[in-house]
Amino acid sequence: MKPVVLLALVSVLMFNLVIASYGKILSESDLPQLEPQLWRLINSLNTKSLLASRLAKSNRIEAVVASKGRLIVFDPNSIALDLFSETEVGVTIEFLFVPLNKQGVLSLLFLWEGPFPKLVDRSYWFWGTEMGGEISEDTIWALDGSPYYVTSDVSVQSDVTLTVEPGVEVRFKKFSDFSGVKVGLSVYGNLVAEGTEASPIVFTTSCDFEDLDQMQGEWIDPFTEDFFPTDWKGVRIDGDSGILSYCVVEYAETNIRAEGESVTLQVYNSSLRGSKDGIAFVSGLGSATIMNNTIERYGHIAVVLNGGTATISGNTITIRRGQAGIQTHGQGGMLTEVTGNIISSIPGFITYWGMHCYESSPTISGNDIIGPFGQGIVVTDGSAPTITGNTITNCSDGIWSVYYGVVVGDGSAPTVTGPTITGNTITNCGNGVWNGIGGLPLTINYNNIFGNDDWGVYNEGCSITIDAENNWWGDVSGPYHPTENPDGLGDAVSDCVDFEPWLTEPVEP
Template sequence: MKIKQIIFPAFVFFFFVSTSIFAQTLVPGGTVSGVWTNAGSPYIVEGTITIADNDSLVIEPGVEVRFKPGSTSLRVFRGQKLIAIGTQDSMIHFTSDSANPAPGDWLHIYLNGNGYGSILKYCRVENSQNGVYCRAWVSGCQDGDNYSIIENCEFTNISNIGIWCEGDADTGSGCTIPRLGDCSPVIKGNKIFNNQKWGIYLAAWNGILANSFVGAEISNNVIFNNNSDGIRSFYDDPVFPKIFNNTIYGNGGYGIHFLNNPDTTYYTIENNIISSNNGGIYSENSTLPIIRYNDVWQNNNNDYFNFSPPQTDISVDPLFVDANSNDFSLNCLSECIDAGNPDSPYDPDGSIADIGAVWFDFSSIGCTTSNNSPICEGADLLLTADGGISYTWIGPNGFSSSDQNPVLSKVTADMAGDYSVTITTNDGCQAKFTNNVEVNPLPTAEIAGNYEFCAGSNTILSASGGTGYEWNTGDTTILITIGNAGEYSVTVTDDNGCMESATVMVESNPLPDAEISGGLSYCEGSLTMLTASGGTSFMWSTGETTASITAGNAGEYSVTVINDNGCMDSVTVMVESNPLPDAEISGELSFCEGSLTMLTASGGTSFMWNTGETTATITASSSGAYSVLVTDDNGCTNAATVMVETNPLPDAAISGTLSFCAGSNTELTAVGGTEYEWSTGENTASITASSAGDYSVTVTDVNGCTDSATEMVVSNPLPSVEISGTLTFCESSSTTLTASGGASFAWNTGEITATITVYVAGEYIVTVTDDNGCTDAESVSVTVNSLPVVTLMLPTDTFCLMESNIELMGGMPAGGTYSGPGVTNNVFEPSVAGVGTRTITYLFTDSNGCQNVDSQEITVVDCTSGISRIQDNISVLVFPNPSIGDFSVLFNGWTGRKQIQVFDARGRVVFSDSRETDRFEVSGLSSGIYFVQVSNGEYVDLKKIIVQ
């Protein structure tokens, strides 16, 4: 037995409510196309409507289509398409527009010869003569085909047939070629129930030079409580349906009835549950279809008519979860589980198919398993399971255990593989789960590199064997650089998270002590000897490798000394050669008109100028050639000559704006030279003046001659900017901000008026400019207070007309005001509101003065007719509401035995009880919305509760 998921949606009852209280769309008879949306729902069809030629009608989820009573219908012909695709939570509703809807109020949805075009999914069709009339009509000399898709829909309260599939042909007057009508829709996952005649009806008719057949695929439908046959087929052309995995239950006729068909050998009736009908499978044909792997059980008359039970069929109680509540899911002990055709093409998970429409899901019994895989060698394997009363584990190497959560210590690689557990629950159900366990090997950690280095140097260690590394130094890279001796270890982690370590010892060797001895200076044209010491080998900067070398040039001489450990040290000396003196004359070789210049000779210890002077420095006051003879300490001499010139003075001036705004500045520019010295200490041509006062500059030209200029700079004050206005307002409102203090305004919103209106929160900045062109800015932060989140959920939405003084509650947050018909001071009077649907509105104002509302529809009914819902001094109280899953039901004034049923939002009964007491306790409900119905044969009441 394998675990399966439920592949078909559970069937639930939906209460359809128009998506809008006031919106509706009137659709007169004629052609239609386009998209019907929730905004236009409900659509009131007043006549027969037909989709336009070569066009389509798309209906959105949640749309309600109401047909006026009479001959109203929706028709689709060849080349037209109806696309009505709802969702499980938002079905499309086709129904009567009558105030008192009844079966047969309107005709049907007519799909005729539209090939693969039309699709109906998650639709509810009710109160019609036929639900969907699927037809392949051979008209004229054309073939007809219909491959519509009808899935996950509901067909109920229909006066004739839920789904009618028909292949038909006309006389074919004037046609000379054979024609074919093929009606083979997909009918899957539907719920067809409580109809006055048949659930599904298949028929085929022939004509002149025309044949038709019905090859519908009918699978995973629940067909129950219809007054006649669940599925019927008949007449003179072939009907070849494939009837798989349906549940056909409690119908007033036969479960499947086929008659007058010329050849039924192409039928396939497989994996169906046919139970509690007036009859099982009835064949009026001499040739039987393929009937196999069905459960045909306890039909009122015979299970099989005119033939013997097939060998592969079974006859057992299918053990539905609750057929009386229309829950046709299989109990875990049902013999229909995994009892279908082993080769069934409708088996979605590859295992043996279940019999019936709703597959059993073993996950629903609440068993789970898990493990801590993948793990590394040497770790402990933890296997866990829950949800049962006994557990049987098996695994690699002959492992077995009856522990719920076995532990395998220090696993090895050969312990990897599949570990299976069979869990037995307290009701005898068994589920088998398989857990795959991966055991990953440990990485091989290694450290490579030089394990010795010289003092003051370092070495690089490289780790390998994984993808993540953590050294005892704190580094997490593959490579680390170390400069200290000692022990180094690394923990290596691979892609699987497994870890291993490696360690090495690193040593540090001392450096040699390098020295150079010998004469470090000589006269030009001679030599000196240099000798290195401190090691065993030598490398000079000259390329020589001997301990001693001869230096014949001035400059640096360096040597690298290497000891026995290969460690190195270097030393450098400067060797000087005494050259001839380098005679030079320094000083300004030009001077400004009316000034002097100083000339200084260098390069020796004594000097002789052509002016006759013998000092190092002389004063030149005229242009011309000046020369000097220099002698050094060694008695060497050399001469130098320069030419001196006289230059004119520059013309200094200051340009620029001589006023600026306070807090700003102005730029002043000096002209007339190439260098500038301002009174501010700056030496650029242009400066920025940020304060008022005198500014002067000394200008120097390319010749070093100077001139000066001075200007007065004035500072204007900034405008005084203010923003006034209310800085907070409620969402969907606005506020006004006004700026002052200048002549023009520029907001960060782009507006240039003094006053602006703002609608959103944020920072608002205005820049104000005065008559002097000076600007200043101011900003304010505007806050938008959100509207309070208001919800209204009254404890009940139905009230009796005679009830009075009902204090309203359910509005959140508390402290608001209720209003609506019959509401005064938060108290509701049904008699004032009157019978019918009314709207209660809840208004709440928060501490910021912001308001919001929510509304809820309630219904006032006259409970005095039929079984009384409530009378004076007779009531039922459900509390607390909302609750956290536990609540009490208290009857006041009720007599006799009380019946209580609790429905979830999908219409399923989650609690039911009957007793004489006046108080019931209900507990253990999960969060959601529920409806509590109470009755005693004399009174009935319905309450809505909320579990948080």
């Protein structure tokens, strides 16, 4: 593609161009004073090739980039003088991808921190609708006004509904922009954000990391999958209800948080990624429905539930270097169902648990939990879940920790069974089921427990006897026990495990 002359581009877009500098929104009449900052364009291919080798040596690079474009801008004071003079800077614009309507953000400056004495002016150019402050009456964020650029906290007041139309992009001021204070969307009334498969709604940072990654090509990848920007606070529902369907929510501290005694949260068919926490639900009597979403690349917990009634179903959850895929905490007798999810961890990074039940008793059924995890399912602190029909694999001993398929801690009493539905399959783990010291009686029936390195079932302390009858242990001879079944070729069991009778063939899925 041939590069486009920037001066011509500015004149074409003047009617809907907004220029911002240090947090102040400037009018178009202020444009002439910025002329000294207009850049000279250099051949696209050469610019990428020359700059990439230099960029790879820097410590940090941040940018606001066109959401539907491919744009690279460099400050002359942060480029080695052997590549450019003090008054020149390279810009790459591929004409086909330059956003020529209101569906994208055109941004023309980098913030660069490296071994150079001067930072770039933290200004940016964009067009769209600036948002901030209170919303005190029912409001629609229409596609015609997109993108909405949030430069200060947006607060939807009680008994007020904010509706976001399909295809709208909402971009939140990057943490390092202007004041250094993170912004977010707080809803004390109602949020309705229902996109479509063809026109999803996007809530994101002002810095488009993936587009930047694609622009840099193979020369440099400053934003790897191990990078969690957490540039903005996220979408927070503190009022009556929030519904998000066919949405993309990314790069916030917590992408979606709902908190309130009777709050209702519904998240369907959406993509959440690249944050510390994905969805946090904290409620006494409220309800959450989280279904058919893709939730990935989290540095802490993908979905955490604390109280209320919840259904988590049909989601694909991928964790990288975090604590847990799903954590249920203190449901207090309320019904929580975790069914039909795929929970996996990216190899090479330690993630502690696929699921963690803490002071809670959810029904966990039909999930695929695919390591490497520290533990596939952890049950602690008085929890009594029903664990049915799950497949738990590759929770094997690793470099950093000891791994188990299902861990039962002190004072917990789960039921692991599959009498009427498909039993659990626990395989390729260091230990299949581990019952800790002080653990309450377990019922482990009609499961496939095989191919685990150390123990199929281990009962630490022997304060009680575990009911582990009618399981398939990987061989018709049954589980191995040095005195009770020394000829068993299946997974080993410890003392205080009642494993007879055993199944002579696997439980059918």
